[in-house]
Structures are given as C-alpha cells and as structure tokens.
Amino acid sequence: MKPVSLSLSLMLAGTTALADAHSSAGLTYGPRPAYLISQMEDNELKSKLQSCAAQAPARSAFSIGHRGAPLMFPEHTVESNVAAAQMGAGILECDVTFTADHELVCRHAQNDLHTTTNIVASDLADNCTTPFSPASGDTSASAECRTSDITLAEFQTLTPKMDAANGAATTAEEYLGGTANWRTDLYSGNATLMTHAESIALFDSLGADFTPELKSPSVTMPHEGFSQEDYAQKLVDEYKEAGIDASRVWPQSFNLADVMYWVENEPEYGQQAVYLVEWTDGFDEQTADTWVEDFAQLKADGVNYLAPSLNMLVTVDDAGDITASAYALAAKEAGLELITWTLERSGPLASGGGWYYQSVTDAIGNDGDYFVVLDALAQDVGVIGVFSDWPATTTYYANCMGL
Structure with missing residues (x-):
C-alpha cells in the first residue's frame, strides 16, 4: 500500500x-x-x-x-x-x-471504497460494512466499504484505482479489476x-x-x-x-x-x-x-x-x-x-x-x-x-x- x-x-x-x-x-x-x-x-x-x-x-x-x-x-x-x-x-x-472520525475526504459516495480503492485486498478489509464475498454460482462477488468504516489516517493508506469491480472474482485481488474497456488502467499507478x-x-x-x-x-x-x-x-x-x-x-x-x-x-x-x-x-x-x-x-x-x-x-x-x-x-x-x-x-x-x-x-x-x-x-x-x-x-x- x-x-x-x-x-x-x-x-x-x-x-x-x-x-x-x-x-x-x-x-x-x-x-x-x-x-x-x-x-x-x-x-x-x-x-x-x-x-x-x-x-x-x-x-x-x-x-x-x-x-x-x-x-x-x-x-x-x-x-x-x-x-x-x-x-x-x-x-x-x-x-x-x-x-x-468525521474528516472530509473526496469520494463520489460514502460507500464506494470497494470499487475506487484497494481496500478489499488491504489490511483494512475486515473494517468494511460488508467484507468481500467471492462469486459463487449465479451470485456475483460483492462488498461494501465506506469511508465511515475507517479513520482519516486509515483512509490515507489506501491506493486509489479506476472505479470498477469484477463481479466474477473469486479472490479479493481479482475483485479490484473490471475496468470498462472504454476506460483505461494506464494512468492508475501511483495515484x-x-x-x-x-x-x-x-x-x-x-x-x-x-x-x-x-x-x-x-x-x-x-x-x-x-x-x-x-x-x-x-x-x-x-x-x-x-x-x-x-x-x-x-x-x-x-x-x-x-x-x-x-x-x-x-x-x-x-x-x-x-x-x-x-x-x-x-x-x-x-x-x-x-x-x-x-x-x-x-x-x-x-x-x-x-x-x-x-x-x-x-x-x-x-x-x-x-x-x-x-x-x-x-x-x-x-x-x-x-x-x-x-x-x-x-x-x-x-x-x-x-x-x-x-x-x-x-x-x-x-x-x-x-x-x-x-x-x-x-x-x-x-x-x-x-x-x-x-x-x-x-x-x-x-x-x-x-x-
């Protein structure tokens, strides 16, 4: 991280x-x-x-x-x-x-950390309102992670990424993918x-x-x-x-x-x-x-x-x-x-x-x-x-x- x-x-x-x-x-x-x-x-x-x-x-x-x-x-x-x-x-x-801790941060939604950061694959994964659950059968992978689940200091350890999730993921790391093919991950590093x-x-x-x-x-x-x-x-x-x-x-x-x-x-x-x-x-x-x-x-x-x-x-x-x-x-x-x-x-x-x-x-x-x-x-x-x-x-x- x-x-x-x-x-x-x-x-x-x-x-x-x-x-x-x-x-x-x-x-x-x-x-x-x-x-x-x-x-x-x-x-x-x-x-x-x-x-x-x-x-x-x-x-x-x-x-x-x-x-x-x-x-x-x-x-x-x-x-x-x-x-x-x-x-x-x-x-x-x-x-x-x-x-x-009621500090203001820039996010599109209070509950979007699971799609806009690496939180589900980080040490803060267990803090999420709904931790990562892998895809199984007809059920897609899911998670819900909120800024209100963590402190500002913890928020500042996260790595941002393109807003996306891989619904077919069986691991947290796979869940971080899913970027639309008309967007790009080319500029995602070190954001x-x-x-x-x-x-x-x-x-x-x-x-x-x-x-x-x-x-x-x-x-x-x-x-x-x-x-x-x-x-x-x-x-x-x-x-x-x-x-x-x-x-x-x-x-x-x-x-x-x-x-x-x-x-x-x-x-x-x-x-x-x-x-x-x-x-x-x-x-x-x-x-x-x-x-x-x-x-x-x-x-x-x-x-x-x-x-x-x-x-x-x-x-x-x-x-x-x-x-x-x-x-x-x-x-x-x-x-x-x-x-x-x-x-x-x-x-x-x-x-x-x-x-x-x-x-x-x-x-x-x-x-x-x-x-x-x-x-x-x-x-x-x-x-x-x-x-x-x-x-x-x-x-x-x-x-x-x-x-």
Whole structure:
C-alpha cells in the first residue's frame, strides 16, 4: 500500500511541475476533441468546430471537471484533477463525504471504497460494512466499504484505482479489476487520494474554482453526534479556513435541505449553492405534471442554480434534431441558472448513449454526437456549465464558441 501525501505542502510540492496549467501555455486539448469532430456528420456545427483547430486553449468556467478527468484517471485523485486543469477546466469538483472520525475526504459516495480503492485486498478489509464475498454460482462477488468504516489516517493508506469491480472474482485481488474497456488502467499507478482540504489547496494552485458536492451519508445521521447541519457547515468552513472567497465556490447537493441550510446560514455561499436533480422513473422532460421541481418556488426560496442530469434538459423535436426540453425552458423562464452533468460518462455513443442520453437516444449514433448534444445544451438550453469526464471536449467547445 502506498500512503498518500504526508502533508499538504508535500502534496503540492509534488505537483509543482504539473501546475504549469496555470498559464494558457500549459493547457492542451489532446487528440480527443479532434477525433470527436472527425466522427460528426458534415454540417455547419462540424465546420465551425473544425475552424477552431488552431486556436490556443484557454481556461473556461463552462468546462467543469467531473471528479477530475476519470475517463482515464482514477477519480478524485490529484492526478485526475491536474489532468482536468491541464485541459482547461475552470471549475473542479470534490465530492465530499466523511470518515469515521468525521474528516472530509473526496469520494463520489460514502460507500464506494470497494470499487475506487484497494481496500478489499488491504489490511483494512475486515473494517468494511460488508467484507468481500467471492462469486459463487449465479451470485456475483460483492462488498461494501465506506469511508465511515475507517479513520482519516486509515483512509490515507489506501491506493486509489479506476472505479470498477469484477463481479466474477473469486479472490479479493481479482475483485479490484473490471475496468470498462472504454476506460483505461494506464494512468492508475501511483495515484493520490485527497482530503477535501487538500483538494481546495490543489485546485487553487491550479487556477481553478470549486464545486464541492455534499454526498448523502450511507450512515444514519446524526452520526455519533455529527449532524447533517454540522456536515454542511464543515464543508463551508474548510473554504473559509483556506481563505477562499465565496464567489469562487459553488457548493452542491441533491438534498434540498442542504442547499437551504447554506442559503439561510451561509448566504455568501448559499447564493451560489447548486441544487442537483436527476431523471427518475415516470419523469418526462416534456410533460409538466411529471416534474417534481417547482421552479418558481425554488427561486423565491433563494435557490439560484439548478443542475439537472443532461437527459432532463434535451429532447428530440419533430425534425429529429436535439433541442431544449420543455423542462429546461420552464426552469430558465423562472430565472434559474442551469448547469448539467455528465457529458462523457457513458462511453462510446454508437448504441444510443445509455442513461444520460435516454431522452435523445433516437438522435444519437456515434461519438461525434457528444458535440451535437453539447451544442444543444449551450445554444438552445443556455446552460452556463457542463460537467465532463474528459474536460478537453467542453473546453474546446467553449473556446471555439466564445463562451
């Protein structure tokens, strides 16, 4: 097992060379945007995007690193976020959860250590809520390991990996595999976990702003005296302690009570708090009586930012083109700023794009359609930011379109 940074200063010192992403000269699109453009059908959008091939990359707040750049790097690691910053992501994300001793760390969920780290094959395996169980017959291998199962010091001994598990595994070591064939383990070695406080220092050093998401606890709250309000407050306090201006922070939560806590108790942060929502069974992006959100009431209550999953914001019109949904137009009409997620989470789009693209499946045919959807989100919906697992795509589009 490889310990993560022994101190914040050592961690930052280790990324000094990579932090040249501060300057435009240090930014790069890499080959992916050009590849995606080459896959597009010939049309005006493709011509416009091709015309920007020689442009110099510039950082853009429209481009948001979703857990860093986890298409190829282990999510929520130093390396993943440095890669995202080098691609011009103007805002970076730490999904925030807590350990047994109530320290804040960057993980997508409190109960994902079994798929995002080596814990099941480590000395901490017995600490897991549900230790590893091998595959047997028709039963897949399984485990559940939570950050709340271990202390911060123990968390810092874990080795991060690509988010995956091998359901056919008969040993804990085999369970660590399973990476999707459209991702890669090429950059998994020597990746570095982060606390929330370390993410703040790193993102600041990279010239990026912040969008921490307060994740729903897997444990019952309050947890040993640590309440949901304590949790929401501690997230904000770590920005204050780091001297970060509230104007640079967009705290997020799927829990409206968290958003309202910030609005009412930390108004400088609350005015930029983001209410996350996602497609649920029975939802129809064109039929108002299926919408759970009352947009006018949210705005009246002080919520200024809404972040629906992208399938909620786009639809296919009668001509077969991807355009803004009625849901999106109603939210904009109420005065809400829209952010969306996650552009490149689904892998290759040849089969329609999966969950994230379910409202436009009939119009999706190949990877070039990432840019078609992105254009609809920017031009028709009017989103102000897009999360991506590979931020070079959103940065390229934003630079080309002058966003």
